[in-house]
Amino acid sequence: MAPVKIPNYLLLSLCLISLLCFLPTGECKYSQMLHRRGGPQLSAAGVAPPCRAHTVNLKDFGAVGDGKTSNTDAFKKAVAELAKFEKQGGGMLVVPPGKWLTAPFNLTSHFTLFLEQGAVILASTNISDYPPIAPLKSYGRGRDLPGPRHSNFISGSNLTDVVITGNNGTIDGQGQIWWDKYHANELNYTRGYLLEIMYSENILVSNVTFVNSSSWNLHPVYCKNVIFSGVTVLAPTNSPNTDGIDPDSCSEVRIEDCYIVSGDDCIAIKSGWDQYGIAVGMPSENISIRRLTCISPTSAVIALGSEMSGGIRNVRAEDITAINSESGVRIKSGVGRGGYVKDIFLKGMNLYTIKWVFWMTSNYGQHPDDKFDPKALPNVTGINYSNVYAENATMVAKLEGLPDDHFKGICMSNVTAQVIESKLIQWNCTNVEGVASGVTPAPCALIHNQGPGKPCAFPKEPLAIDKVIINQCPFKGCY
Template sequence: MAPVLQNKLVTLCLFALLCFLSTAESTRKGASVAKPCRAHTANIKDFGAVGDGKTSNTAAFKKAVAELAKHEKKGGGMLVVPPGKWLTGPFNLTSHFTLFLDKGAVILASTDMKDYPLIAPLKSYGRGRDEPGPRYSNFIFGSNLTDVVITGNNGTIDGQGQMWWDKYHADQLKYTRGYLFELMYSDNILVSNVTFVNSPSWNLHPVYCKNVIFSGVTVLAPINSPNTDGIDPDSCTEVRIEDCYIVSGDDCIAIKSGWDEYGIAVAMPSQNISVRRLTCISPTSAVIALGSEMSGGIQNIRIEDITAINSESGIRIKSGVGRGGFVKNIFLRNMNLYTIKWLFWMTSNYGQHPDDKFDPKALPEVTGINYSNVYAENATMVARLDGLQNDHYKGICISNVTAKMIPSDLPLWNCTNVEGVANHVTPKPCDLLRDQGPSGKPCAFPKATLAIDKVPISQCPFKG
């Protein structure tokens, strides 16, 4: 399920005008909502960049983006990165802008820590995720942008994260590692046909964003690399993740919405998110995770047509005392798992807190959880479902599940403080999930389509 490489003389530059307000009307009329090509195109070599993998091109990338930003209101700008290895420090994007990586192009992140200034922590986290205080700059970043595209012919963005991982393991970092790509307070974003590798920490992190599409994206990290989540929508609305291939040292997809009292105060839920046709390898973590930072709430998530190989858990809900918030109206169907420890896992014991100011009375609401049509081979346990004693997880529905188990001393099911139903599930579900037997109905999956799923991605001819 990896992205298909386009071996043609004419490279297809994919991008969309993801304008939420016009999408529904344009779709009803049958008209394309995609913009034409950017009016202004430049090559990174035009700004003195050298693709030898050794020369620093930080100034060239910053100059190129600044020059193309002048065309924001005049048809936008596209920066082409041709084949070669283009070493650079962090740089910011601009609005109405396309970063195009041609086949054989590799953008290499600098490994000089002096190139990464400290930036403020996210308001919904109150501090850096690894350490208190500020955080190191992200590699590719932007804030308050609109109409931003990263695409190409499967070029690569390489975070060269080994240095960061080594320092993290040796406890030599005073501040939180930056992410390979982060956009804040932005809308109309498309990332397609690009490979991201070796991120220092989380790979792709849209936060406080809306109308975001990740299509045909590959994310690769060593399976023992720390916290290298694949794609983490965080306090985002209308997100589509499709046809992606992720190998990760952490969760392949992690949907988040802020941490404890800070996430509760910001109160920006992650909602209306579609994840489909995903292939994941994550031996120590989840294929799809909801949380653990979910204090602003997570709702209306559709997940379908998922394949995972050698992963720890199929879908995992992470929460705990002090988180508050909610996880509700979660719908999953058609998941195939090959070598898995838990198909389903709900965790209520996340005790990590940003500080001691969290409210111990802030308990998460977990309800409306629907899982159907799941097949697993070489599974250790079917489910580990742990609610809180004074805060049961309710409204759980699991249907049409077949798990082929490996010999193990562990119980097939472990259920505490949960309430729900099950039907057509093998092995037999735990007693807290009332078995409805042969007459039971499949778990719900919405018929209505999300607005973001209606947004087409059009093509623009571009000669590399």
Template structure:
């Protein structure tokens, strides 16, 4: 009865969740138009003024518009120089209240540019940042040291569209403005094996602290959308990510060797994993040794027919620990939670907690594999065996499912400490093998249909699988209301 009721409200729940995200995500900007003179403006900037109120971790004392630096929002003129000049100008205020760059309504074609510390990039509601398709504007940079090579192939990689390194206090936000990667150009080259270097991402911030990304729509990234790497204290909130479901490697949000991360109220349609937590690849990740840890994922809505709602790995050679996901909604996705690793990865995936998932149309609800055959080269250490331990799933309802679980550990190195409780799965059609389990150990309770034998059934009276009750540091981050005034003549 409960499953039937859940099925009947599923689509309503998904729509309601989406509306809730739009209504309650961090910092929806309000625009109040006033007929007044802009303080300090010259004669050409008199007239109507828009006052934008938005929520952010920090407000800025100094502001400028992209138009002040010669920007032209016609969708055809390159604004790479304008973006770089604007950021350079505002960087002088990093120690005196910080700077904000306002991107007004328009279609702003640009190549990659880097941000600075104590800085806010704010996109107006009708602002669209368009990634140029002129590859000469995309710098080639070194591969990440924890990967040893580009993801698409050996060698370097194209810079990300919006980037930065060794920064503190960076905000990328807006009144639901848009960043469009125009990815079809890159996807065609990828499929045609015409790329010499790995595709760039939409947003990548490296070696940085206090990163806040909110209230934007990201479209058609060449590859991954949001990639914080070697960074800490990160909030990603109220983000909509849209890409064709068969576009290659258009992951949504990928924290990579990052600590203290909060991902919430996001809606993602992707050609790959909606959220993927990573920490380096084989011997390069082992050598770099920087884990991803203390990560919160909540109120995520995902559509990804060929990949996972939440993935851990496969590049996890620095370790992944203490991930807490709750209130997850997905439709038409390959798997709910997927752990991907392999011999040669080393390190660990442990202390993973997931609860309250509502899944509709899935191939697998749970998927773990220790045989994900993807390596940067042939120099990986075959004795580097990953440890997977302490994996808890509870309060999951899934229907229109092909198979409840495919759990495949590593021979002589089983995945251990698996706990699955209060899970109900309904199949597209009767399944002769609802669960497939090998080289795994754990317990289950309140699971329908009953879990596989290696997950010992503890009975109806068993305690549910654990979910931590303590508060992580990122839950204590508070936001404030900020105000920005601009002349509508700008």
């Protein structure tokens, strides 16, 4: 593969990000969500949660950071101890520099997990440490295989006010053993995820690096008020299904200033699979994505679906950069999915080496079982793309609706794609309806060219989650 040419401005930006992450500080800080007037309620009383009142160090519970000693009991005891302070100002667990090996553990409410610079939480590679758990109700089975799924590495359910942050510490899933067994068909259950939080609200993940997940990295599901800020996700680009961030049947989600290198979609918004997702009926909605940088040679920068049977609506993305990725925006659906993808707004995307700038797929044939309804067709409408630049593109767009279910309301404005000269086909459109303004190369006939000066919609009023501010809470006695 030819080396990827990265623009000078992007190299400078990445260097600045790296420098800021590792500058020494005289005072430790951790991030905390605060309530801004007009934003979502972050506590029952509608006031800002305070900085944590109680702090413990993982070493206080006998942990050894040599990368070999199991610290499972230390993590569990520390979380259990801090759970006592949920109603007394909350608790924070500080993970100091070192390599802290552990089996899966759960989080608690009003809780902060803080990873200092140089701290690495290592996931156990003993598969027996990941017992089977029930599949998600909106999926009906494991995503890889029928039946249960392996437990996740870090989990939480029915929680409120949870923060995972630090001075760019690392959570390492040590996923190679899982990838090898997946490729060899040696697993009995679906792989778990590096972080999964369910039925929870007021979640913040910031300034932490996640690497080598066994499968999806960050998976909030059935959650509300979730922020990912300044998060780095890294996986080999040939690792299977290592999605970066996957909001699933979640509302009020903000993803900002994140850097993702992935073997699958960098961001994948989901809401359940076929009849199971339809039955749960919990959409992903009111989602904001901004200042995202992505590398994913075999998948999308932002994907909607393919599990979208509960519906996806009101997604806003802006200031997106991708290098060597398969597609800029991909809508994935098919017969049996039902649900909808509507009111999608993208403004400002720069793509360097891309296969398809825009890709809409209606032929996703993966189903949880044979009980799906072939009459359950997706409703895809209100898709708005503006201010998009792509160079070294194989094709501008591949847009494929269904014969009896056209994808409608597509709008593209101020789009410039430099397509590889040897490629004769620049657009491939079937069963879609839309308009274009200021698009080069000229769009296919089904996307009617309106001429310049007619921009696509992008809402002016911010989402409630965009009004939430992140406070830096100082604390003394850094370990």
